[in-house]
Amino acid sequence: MTDWLKICTLDEIPQLGSRVVESRHGRIALFRTDGDEVFALEDRCPHKGGHLSQGIVCGKHVTCPMHGWNIALQEGRAVAPDEGGTVTFPAKVEAGVVFIRV
Amino acid sequence: MKKMKLVMVGNGMAGVRTLEELLKISPDLYDITVFGAESHANYNRIMLSPVLAGEQTIQDIMLNDVDWYAQNGITLHLGKKITKIDRQRRTVETEDGMVAEYDRLLLATGSNPVMLPVPGGELDGVVSFRDIRDVDAMLEASARYKHAVVIGGGLLGLEAANGLMLRGMDVTVVHLAPWLMERQLDQTAARMLQKNLEARGLKFLLEKQTEQLVGKNSRVVAVRFKDGQEILADLVVMAVGIRPNVALAESAGIHCNRGVAVNDTMQTYDPRIYAVGECVAHRGVSYGLVAPLFEMAKVCANHLALLGYGRYVGSTVSTKLKVTGIDLFSAGDFSGAEGAEEIVLSDPVGGVYKKLVIRDNKLEGAVLYGDTADGAWYFQLLREGRCIGAIRDHLMFGQANIGTGGHQGQTHAAAMSDEMEVCGCNGISKGTIVKAIKEKGLFTIEDVRKHTKASSSCGSCSGLVEQILASTLGGDYSAAPAAKSMCGCTEHTHEEVRAAIREHKLLSIPDTMKFMEWRTPNGCASCRPALNYYLISTWPKEAADDPQSRFINERAHANIQKDGTFSVVPRMWGGLTNAGELRRIADVADKYQVPMIRVTGGQRIDLFGIKKEDLPRVWADLDMPSGYAYGKALRTVKTCVGSEFCRFGTQNSTRMGIDLEKTFWKMWAPHKVKLAVSGCPRNCAEAAIKDVGIIGVDSGWEIHIAGNGGIKTEVAQFFAKVKTAEEVLEYSGAFLQLYREEARYLDRTVHWVQRVGLDYVKARVVDDAENRKALYERLLFALQDTQDPWSEMAAAPARKEFEVISA
Numbered sequence A: 001m002t003d004w005l006k007i008c009t010l011d012e013i014p015q016l017g018s019r020v021v022e023s024r025h026g027r028i029a030l031f032r033t034d035g036d037e038v039f040a041l042e043d044r045c046p047h048k049g050g051h052l053s054q055g056i057v058c059g060k061h062v063t064c065p066m067h068g069w070n071i072a073l074q075e076g077r078a079v080a081p082d083e084g085g086t087v088t089f090p091a092k093v094e095a096g097v098v099f100i101r102v
Numbered sequence B: 001m002k003k004m005k006l007v008m009v010g011n012g013m014a015g016v017r018t019l020e021e022l023l024k025i026s027p028d029l030y031d032i033t034v035f036g037a038e039s040h041a042n043y044n045r046i047m048l049s050p051v052l053a054g055e056q057t058i059q060d061i062m063l064n065d066v067d068w069y070a071q072n073g074i075t076l077h078l079g080k081k082i083t084k085i086d087r088q089r090r091t092v093e094t095e096d097g098m099v100a101e102y103d104r105l106l107l108a109t110g111s112n113p114v115m116l117p118v119p120g121g122e123l124d125g126v127v128s129f130r131d132i133r134d135v136d137a138m139l140e141a142s143a144r145y146k147h148a149v150v151i152g153g154g155l156l157g158l159e160a161a162n163g164l165m166l167r168g169m170d171v172t173v174v175h176l177a178p179w180l181m182e183r184q185l186d187q188t189a190a191r192m193l194q195k196n197l198e199a200r201g202l203k204f205l206l207e208k209q210t211e212q213l214v215g216k217n218s219r220v221v222a223v224r225f226k227d228g229q230e231i232l233a234d235l236v237v238m239a240v241g242i243r244p245n246v247a248l249a250e251s252a253g254i255h256c257n258r259g260v261a262v263n264d265t266m267q268t269y270d271p272r273i274y275a276v277g278e279c280v281a282h283r284g285v286s287y288g289l290v291a292p293l294f295e296m297a298k299v300c301a302n303h304l305a306l307l308g309y310g311r312y313v314g315s316t317v318s319t320k321l322k323v324t325g326i327d328l329f330s331a332g333d334f335s336g337a338e339g340a341e342e343i344v345l346s347d348p349v350g351g352v353y354k355k356l357v358i359r360d361n362k363l364e365g366a367v368l369y370g371d372t373a374d375g376a377w378y379f380q381l382l383r384e385g386r387c388i389g390a391i392r393d394h395l396m397f398g399q400a401n402i403g404t405g406g407h408q409g410q411t412h413a414a415a416m417s418d419e420m421e422v423c424g425c426n427g428i429s430k431g432t433i434v435k436a437i438k439e440k441g442l443f444t445i446e447d448v449r450k451h452t453k454a455s456s457s458c459g460s461c462s463g464l465v466e467q468i469l470a471s472t473l474g475g476d477y478s479a480a481p482a483a484k485s486m487c488g489c490t491e492h493t494h495e496e497v498r499a500a501i502r503e504h505k506l507l508s509i510p511d512t513m514k515f516m517e518w519r520t521p522n523g524c525a526s527c528r529p530a531l532n533y534y535l536i537s538t539w540p541k542e543a544a545d546d547p548q549s550r551f552i553n554e555r556a557h558a559n560i561q562k563d564g565t566f567s568v569v570p571r572m573w574g575g576l577t578n579a580g581e582l583r584r585i586a587d588v589a590d591k592y593q594v595p596m597i598r599v600t601g602g603q604r605i606d607l608f609g610i611k612k613e614d615l616p617r618v619w620a621d622l623d624m625p626s627g628y629a630y631g632k633a634l635r636t637v638k639t640c641v642g643s644e645f646c647r648f649g650t651q652n653s654t655r656m657g658i659d660l661e662k663t664f665w666k667m668w669a670p671h672k673v674k675l676a677v678s679g680c681p682r683n684c685a686e687a688a689i690k691d692v693g694i695i696g697v698d699s700g701w702e703i704h705i706a707g708n709g710g711i712k713t714e715v716a717q718f719f720a721k722v723k724t725a726e727e728v729l730e731y732s733g734a735f736l737q738l739y740r741e742e743a744r745y746l747d748r749t750v751h752w753v754q755r756v757g758l759d760y761v762k763a764r765v766v767d768d769a770e771n772r773k774a775l776y777e778r779l780l781f782a783l784q785d786t787q788d789p790w791s792e793m794a795a796a797p798a799r800k801e802f803e804v805i806s807a
Helices: B013-025 B045-052 B066-071 B132-144 B155-166 B187-200 B247-251 B290-304 B375-384 B389-395 B430-440 B445-452 B462-473 B494-503 B509-515 B527-538 B552-556 B579-591 B612-622 B653-664 B725-742 B749-756 B758-765 B769-783 B789-795
Strands: A005-009 A017-023 A026-032 A038-042 A056-058 A061-063 A070-072 A091-094 A097-100 B004-009 B030-036 B062-064 B075-078 B082-086 B091-094 B099-101 B104-107 B111-113 B126-128 B147-151 B170-175 B203-206 B210-216 B219-225 B230-232 B235-238 B242-244 B259-262 B273-275 B280-282 B318-320 B328-332 B341-347 B352-359 B362-369 B421-423 B566-568 B596-599 B605-610 B634-639 B673-678 B692-697 B700-705 B717-722 B804-806
Touching (some): A026 A097, B004 B013, B013 B062, B132 B235, B147 B155, B155 B187, B155 B235, B187 B328, B187 B362, B273 B290, B318 B375, B421 B462, B445 B462, B494 B509, B494 B527, B509 B527, B605 B612, B653 B673, B673 B725, B692 B725, B700 B725, B717 B758, B725 B749, B749 B758
Parallel strands (some): A017 B804, B004 B104, B147 B170, B147 B235, B634 B673
Antiparallel strands (some): A005 A097, B091 B099, B111 B242, B341 B352, B352 B362, B596 B605
């Protein structure tokens, strides 16, 4: 497992919003909830590959802008009855700085 | 934490549906125990008729088998009848002495068939038509005997009679009233139905009162009537109605009024005890159809889950006879009481009869015989209480005749083959939908949408899907309640939320959610954009616009495409451009290697394939205002050449279009808004399919409103005739402001005007000069000093929204 990567400060991600991170694993969507938790997911909806980073964040879910699938930020799973999942990466906030491990 | 104990008495459709809903939202709250008096698990009682008729088997109609209970950790006791509730100790007791404790008790005891209190009722061969045991008894009798008599010519009685006839019996239906199904049908439709059934071999005795069932060796052999007539009967089916089963509740001192009395949260007189289904009386009404029962189940589950929201407020019901080959539908009140108007289509030879009952410009009841394709549509009009004034002329001829047919003009779901496509957006065939309904036990259009995606995109096939649902389920299905809440996050309707924002001066989404007791911490992708719009349109310059509550297109001021790139449409006032603009567009296309440039239908140019991070620089280089092609906002104002060059032109339509566009651009709205101005009645700008269409005539301008060229083409309706360009601006602006203030989010103007009626809009805008001016001023105030988002963002120091972080 690789080391934690420093990405940005927490306030560079809007609450209930996201930022796109270009990594060696491709595009990663980095989300911030209204409780200031952060989650990192592959920026790819399991349905048709839509950019999840561009979706609307509610609670701990994001709604894909393409066809409205809901994806749980924690596990990367599509909310039933839709089926499928997207890869998640560990993410954390320490002293106002956001880290992810890819 | 120790789990609470939930005990359910009764194991029928309403009760089990409640458990399903409860498990969905709160799977771990209760230890659940179910007592069912029948020896079967939960089956679809409304499908007993097809089983009797031999069209389906018991296995086909099972909804939850024994494994389902086990998988969900539910303790199931079959064949155990609860005979006592001890409310002090909070226990229930079975007939054979088994005791179970509860923290919450759910009564779902259903109803009992009414048995006529005539001599001979206890004889062998006298049954009701209520459960699997009854069906078994009838099937057994049909194999051994010849003569069957069904007492009761209602829905259930006719279905029983049809089934027995198909099983080879000689069946006579006895009915007290002068015509069949007198509660659902008028006399004409009932006579047609009777004739059809007679042709199939059923016999009828109307206005006959049963006096006695005659027996021999303890088995029934004949039925004797009050007038002395006697007919042979080896089997007698009593189908004269059902009565809520309240014996258990009454014995425990729970208030009953025909049914177990419940409030809007499905609680009985004892707040620990809930009741759902046919056993209850809600606001004095008991229901025997599945749709209302499922609505109750949903509400009850929410309260059992301690969520404390949701109210059941009663249902409008429709009926469909489940006799193969007979199409019969009825809904609402069609008794034709005083003040009601009737539209009747009667073709006895062709076997078609339709009656629509109208009161105060609203549909109040419908009876359809022979052709029921429009049943779902009429039922929808009825439930929504829609004003039908504008479509009255065509109402009788159905939905297909008012220009709202589905794809390929399909409006008759029944006539479609399994391979035919129903949902053109998601490529869903009829067969796929039917399969999902059967295999997954779907009952509502929302269920079908979630599981199959059919009608979940543009929604134009909703009517077809509803028809498929109705025809697949054979009987009634769970139609959506009339007053819909905004979404699953709230019980409030769009109108209620809007009113609260206005009356209590709510200025932010969190405040609104708190005030309206939202169930979810920050809403969902459906309610947040709506709330954001309601706030900024009600309190311009005061309420904060929340970018995170806008769809990506409005957040990024460009249209997202399937590959994640964006398209950019600069504004060209009234469709006019010049060499400088075109040169800059060409330069941008070169510099950013734009893969596709299209001329749009709205007289503008669309640049495709722009990366999000390039957008601010593209806008700066274009140096043109935003076309708002991405927003619920004023899009384009299409124009024709007009009197400046055109030899037919009567008015300067181009100038008018530019003035309209310059006045109203930057206007957010419930949905996209498109305008057009034609300089003469030849209407080259296609103004008749726009939200506001202006047509120049020699003596001034005609204003048409609420047209739509999209999913369903709707021709705009004539609104007003004015003389000057200033009046065009004022009338159009006032109309748009009324739409902005009163329509629901995502209503196009046509949907809103259809709902409130053209007369209402005219009264507020055309007839009331003072109100018109006030509306227009409110619109101008909202638009005053707003900035072009492109120049604003291009100038701002690198917006984070558009930047990608490298890691």
